[in-house]
Amino acid sequence: MTNMQTKNVELDLSDPCFLLTTLQELRQSVDQEGREIFERWKKQIHRQSFINSSLNLAYYLALRRHDLRELQAALMPWGLSSLGRIEAKVLPTLDAVIATLQAVCRTDNDSIIIHPPLDAFFEGDRLLQQNTEDLFGNTLDNRRVRIMVTLPNEAATNYEFLRDIIRQGTNCVRINCAHDTPVEWLAMINNVKQAELELESSCKILMDLSGPKTRIKSVLTPSPKQRIFKGESLLLTHELPTTIDSEFFQASCTIPEVLKQLKIGTIVWIDDGRIGACVESITSEGVWLKITHARLKGEKLLPEKGINFPDTELHLSSLTEKDQQDLDFITTHANQVNIIGYSYVQTPADIQLLQQELAVRLPENSPTPAIVAKIETPLAVSNLPELIIQAAGKQPFGIMIARGDLALEIGYQRLAEIQEEILWLCEAAHIPVIWATQVLENLVKHGMPSRAEITDAAMSERAECVMLNKGDYIIEAVAILDDVLTRMQAHQVKKTPQLRALHSW
Template sequence: MHTKIIATIGPACNERFMIKRLVEQGVRIFRLNFSHGSAGDFEHIVRNLRSVENELQHGITIMQDLSGPKIRAGELKESPLSINVGDELFMGPSDQMDRHDPYLPFDHREIIKDLKVGDEVRVSDGGLSFEILEKSGQVLKLRSENSGIITSRKGINFPGLKASIAALTTKDREDLAAGLDMGIDAVAMSFVQCPEDVSSAKHVIEKKGRWIPVIAKLERQVAVNRLEEILRIADGIMVARGDLGLECPLSSLPTLQKRIIAACNQAAKPVIVATQMLLSMVSNPMPTRAETTDVANAVLDGTDCLMLSEETAIGEYPVQAVGYMREIAEEAEKFFFELGTSPLEPKKQVSENFIGYNACLLADKIGSKALVAHTDSGATVRLISSCRPRQTIFGLSPRWDTQKFMNFSWGVVPVHISEEPQDHLQRTEKFVENFSGFLSGEDLVITSGHPKPGVESSPTNLLKIYRK
């Protein structure tokens, strides 16, 4: 299978024997949701993951998902609060609650400052929509557009608003630093609005003397509007459809997903599709027909990874959920190749892109067993992956951080190799000769950096057909 599966760790699958079963089903990336804990709560899980990794000899990537700012209502005077169409209520800081009725406490003063008359406010996972009628200091007067109920601590969304609130909270900074000490391999960042948000996380990582990829979660319309800028600095993108579906019209979410995935493919950056992929399997042993279609369409759209959340974290059938996701993805990939659309030509016609593209073309024309690419940073492997070849891509690197990042890329099998011999081409050929998965007489397409005499290293500049 070329598409990667991400499983969220939770009570249903945090023990070693369950983690092992998920790895055997094909999971290579495990998500730790820091909205529901801190580093200390995940230490034993990380030990279990590393133990399984060592036993099965499959490289496992541990992705920390930061909680970000929790934009929620406070405690209501009376919960639940019933709302009818046209009802008016007030929203603002909790210390103003006794002066207004009915009142929705909301203690994010930075966001209130950015709101203006006419803006939309959505409450209770988007179930209720309000228009701002008046603004008096920190207190807003709202009018309901529909009917429903509000309970305490419900999430609140402000479609299209660029809020003056940091994506990386104090808790996030502490969690990220602790996660790095614990040995996480990647971090997903919530509430990203602009490239500067991603930079703030990278700065924390650099101060710890490490490098790990930062995955920007697209949950806000303002982030989608600045996708190209965010892509230039982020190492990958997550289409977080839950909150994103509250920020934009639900009818536009499918096409928005396709546009985001296409942009990531063109930039050769891995992309994850998340939220409610197989949600019914939290309590049912098999998915709905609509869910199987949703998963397949994400694969056909070009996603690198599919992510399971509640399905594996708290669901009754975590192993079965992964199994169904794998089977659906495999069937979708078969159809993708039947369409004859692979390998895909890069939009940007520059030399680096065409090395990867021509490697895929060559592999396709000669029926190569696989593509084998030596890479230090992983960039060459991501370029090859973005062309979506039929063949498996073996990404060879002596760097552990590069190998862990390659787990996010479609069709890539990361391989750790020695730094000897010094010549990258010789390293690559040595791997081919020693790897039992390649038979004598089989052709492979390999890429590597071949420096000029007197130069120690080189970017990828060599493309070769190698017969074992």
């Protein structure tokens, strides 16, 4: 049975016995296909504690090859699970529904399925909770969703600032290796440890490798113009000429080898999508871009701004030379750094590369840091099951939905859809997820949240951790996010509504 919709046309799903037959066939298919998927993964799984999770993930992938919408609707009138919250417990959910239908149909044969015990039914939820605690630790106030904060440079010199963000509810801090220096990183780490002692609380430390992010290195603008407009041209080069005079906009990029992988017609986004372009021609001078998107007043072309190539599968090492140097620092401080953020990871080989680099660097008997893979490209999305198996099969692991680059790479229209699918897949593997990028951004930067971002923060209850970026009002933002998440967990846990008594009416 490969398509439930086709199957449903042939069956009267208002008949519970037909429903039972359909579900039994579905379960058999899921069990068989799931085990085949699991067998392909088995050699990569070294952690015994991840065996059941990987098997459930395999079952979930097998299940989601079917279109179950008509079957879901047919189950509802019978007061049965519509399978809409099946992620963490695929076979137990199917077995529970089948067992109930067997009772309705008064089935009496040797192949009868019994209701799964409560412990078995909720085992997936327990595993997700355990994996979340392994990654982020416990929260003192029983808030389910953790809060992560990206540390500004101030955290290296202002102990009170760091203490206050932890006091307000921060459970994990992120040190971005793209900024500051090892001297400042160590000062931040020491301040975190001091705050933990003073507050008698725990705060995990994540160090985020920069990865092969292509950025503008330097810019030449045609004097006296400062802004580039739609319809104008931009020359993207390996290095800018030494002359300061230019008749057109020019920019060099931080990873010149990217230019060799571009083709005419390639789409390019610059500065988080503020500037859109496509490759118009390729010459010995560099790559000529035609600007296709910019505000009417034009856009400033600035150094350090990111460049994305959404329709190009770039072949770059996931660990740059700088990342290798930063890994030296991280492994030297492995007793204090709990998690490594892995940028632009796309394939299982990328995960394996980081694991190998850690293995040769880590001192004997030192703890192995957990890995958080940042999902930022279409290839990473399509490889997500294999990324999970390669990483979580060997060490604690989490996923960050890096919505900034991901939106540019897959298109804004698909962001919400893909975010949901990532959440579902990770829940099936019992893997914690970090909801990241522009969370409460107006509040963090300007002191006043937009209405939409408060709703976004509330919906982040679907994840296990929410990341805030740095800004002047970060302490206030942590306090508000803590309040929002605490309120929301009385109404929603993952995909499941919590029907507490309503007090508004």
